[in-house]
Amino acid sequence: MKLPETQLALLEATGATDRTPVGALAEELGEDPAAITRAAFELEAAGLVDVEERAVEDVALTEEGERYREAGLPELRLRAAAAEAGADDSPAEMGRLVGQSGLEGPEVDIALSNLARKGYGEIDGGAIALGEDPRYDPEADPEAAALESVAAGEADAVATDVLDRLESRGLIERTETTARSVTLTDEGVTALMEGVEAAETVGAVTPELLTSGEWSEVEFTEYNVEADAETVNGGKTHILRQTANRVKDVLVGMGFREMEGPHADADFWINDCLFMPQDHPARTHWDRFALDVPPMEELPADLLERVEDAHRNGVGSEGDGYHSPWDADFARAVALRGHTTSLSMRYLSGQAAGDLEPPERYFSVEKVYRNDTLDPTHLLEFFQIEGWVMAEELSVRDLMGTFTEFYEQFGITDLEFKPHYNPYTEPSFELFGRHPETDELIEIGNSGIFREEVLSPLGVECDVMAWGLALERLLMLMYGFEDIRDVHGTLCDLDLLRNVEVVY
Numbered sequence: 001m002k003l004p005e006t007q008l009a010l011l012e013a014t015g016a017t018d019r020t021p022v023g024a025l026a027e028e029l030g031e032d033p034a035a036i037t038r039a040a041f042e043l044e045a046a047g048l049v050d051v052e053e054r055a056v057e058d059v060a061l062t063e064e065g066e067r068y069r070e071a072g073l074p075e076l077r078l079r080a081a082a083a084e085a086g087a088d089d090s091p092a093e094m095g096r097l098v099g100q101s102g103l104e105g106p107e108v109d110i111a112l113s114n115l116a117r118k119g120y121g122e123i124d125g126g127a128i129a130l131g132e133d134p135r136y137d138p139e140a141d142p143e144a145a146a147l148e149s150v151a152a153g154e155a156d157a158v159a160t161d162v163l164d165r166l167e168s169r170g171l172i173e174r175t176e177t178t179a180r181s182v183t184l185t186d187e188g189v190t191a192l193m194e195g196v197e198a199a200e201t202v203g204a205v206t207p208e209l210l211t212s213g214e215w216s217e218v219e220f221t222e223y224n225v226e227a228d229a230e231t232v233n234g235g236k237t238h239i240l241r242q243t244a245n246r247v248k249d250v251l252v253g254m255g256f257r258e259m260e261g262p263h264a265d266a267d268f269w270i271n272d273c274l275f276m277p278q279d280h281p282a283r284t285h286w287d288r289f290a291l292d293v294p295p296m297e298e299l300p301a302d303l304l305e306r307v308e309d310a311h312r313n314g315v316g317s318e319g320d321g322y323h324s325p326w327d328a329d330f331a332r333a334v335a336l337r338g339h340t341t342s343l344s345m346r347y348l349s350g351q352a353a354g355d356l357e358p359p360e361r362y363f364s365v366e367k368v369y370r371n372d373t374l375d376p377t378h379l380l381e382f383f384q385i386e387g388w389v390m391a392e393e394l395s396v397r398d399l400m401g402t403f404t405e406f407y408e409q410f411g412i413t414d415l416e417f418k419p420h421y422n423p424y425t426e427p428s429f430e431l432f433g434r435h436p437e438t439d440e441l442i443e444i445g446n447s448g449i450f451r452e453e454v455l456s457p458l459g460v461e462c463d464v465m466a467w468g469l470a471l472e473r474l475l476m477l478m479y480g481f482e483d484i485r486d487v488h489g490t491l492c493d494l495d496l497l498r499n500v501e502v503v504y
């Protein structure tokens, strides 16, 4: 019998009675474990060895776990400081103990909550008293002992509930791997006794093999497409960007064209054109990111005049203005756009793409910036799916129909609509979708039909329905994550970002 070299070496190194782990064989033969695994599978297919597979758990300390192993668990450090300060007699002031224990930043909260959980101390009004009846002897804290065991590679000896706790504290990481071991089959033993020779096999064609003609003589190594391979995490397009591209494709499919325009724009385009009074609360410095740059001088003079007139006097014979100050310099100030409706104004006015004749449909999927408070559903910047349709005789039914058709493409079919107020649209409504995990209704967009006070100065004579939808919220409904910070920034969920595929 002839076998490729690696297989022969493996066959000879494999015992007939004891199972030998693939890792040990690889080490003994000085080969890459993946190559030995491949060879083992090939020998198994030929009936010469048995490969046994077992799931094993690998436990390792995280960086934080390693830090606590060296410096002590935060709660034990705090307990030690309290004991030293005589907190068994009278409670010691917390700030002092924190200082003495050298705890920093988030470690303080970690220390306090675990101190209470383990009964090492009682916290009352900013002071700590030593716990009367601690759950463990602080000298023999099971979590501290477990950190040592894990570091020594003896995680097997640690109770599962302690490992669970360390995992939930983020101090250890468990990974499942497959351990393989091999033994000779009877056939393998017989083959070895009868004698096996090395057949030279070639892993890849080289220029030399081709020019010498040798390629036609040699035996090539077979591929085993079922063998484990190392996970390679290459770069990939972020799911937010993937979804943005998909949204663009869907809207283009629905007959829309894409708008583009500046992220930093004059307040005129962001607010004044939208009939937002200059003293509107959303226009204060709290809410916008004002930029310290020269004002935008090049605004169309005639449009500026008509917008000012709409603000001061209203539009039409019944119209009434805001009776509040209006100042062109205020309109020229530059800020980061809080919505991409600024782009809609640039296009509807004819400023961006020339005069438009109805029917027209435009969209953008672009970043907007808001001075919000960070929380699970709000970021300081997000992507807005802006869009509008210009046509005769539009109604709320047209808007609802457009949304239904659009969201259906993403598998979202249970939209809800709620009446709303915008200074620039009448009627207006907000759009809600149901979160697949929490079942909560979450707001996913805002929309309406532009008022005369907006359209008339722009010179638009038919109806325009418009909307701004949040791309991140659409993503939440599609993938069920609950915190927007799972996809943005330093707290992001790498597994989600690596594994989710945006399907068309």
Ligand code: PHE
Pocket (backbone or CB within 6 Å): 338, 339, 340, 341, 422, 425, 446, 447, 448, 466, 467, 468, 469
């Ligand atoms: N600008 C609105 C927002 O950011 C969305 C919107 C656009 C509403 C156009 C109505 C019309 O919430």
